[in-house]
Amino acid sequence: MTEPIEFDHPDVVLCPGGPLLLRGDHVVEDADGTPHRTTRPVSAVCRCGKSADQPWCDGTHKVLPDKLRP
Template identity: 40%
Template sequence: MPITTKKYSNGEITVVWKPDTCIHSRICWTQLRQVFDPTKRPWITMEGTDTEKIIEQVRKCPSGALSYFRNEEEGGEGSTGNNVVKEAAEILNIKITPNGPILVNTDCRITHSDGTEEIKKGTTALCRCGASAKKPYCDGTHNAIGFQG
């Protein structure tokens, strides 16, 4: 099943949003409302602030639903075809969020129960409450059911 991807550019960078992987943590729009505003369409307005502030906020996305690439690097020499900037992890960083998902903060290979494999880039949010409709991934249902853990 293909993942929906939306792109927003300010000329310098392009922010990539994958709504199917978003866990609706609200970090993006509560910390940088002039760019990320879910009450508007489009909900991402790249002209709201400077490029570095947008990059800083995108890097805080706990699910990896938001990422970015620099436009001059897309398709250029040395391009990986992925075009998403990420920071290399020397040590695997896994975070158990209070009342929320397990966050795996590096590229990883997910092997599903039927044997199919999937490569996930950046941060991956895994369901911990058991109620996600997108298992093994978190879809934010923990908020609706009042998961404690």
């Protein structure tokens, strides 16, 4: 039987009420189908749909009422 692979950290982290965090190299496709390569060690992808910097999170979710947060 093979041993499961263990990682020091997950590549994707879902932040409750906030963004999706990506660690490492990823390509994120925006609503128009345009691919965007991550360029930082950790990138935050918007989940609320209100960021002015789509597909990236700009923190707008913090000012939304709880019922509108992801």
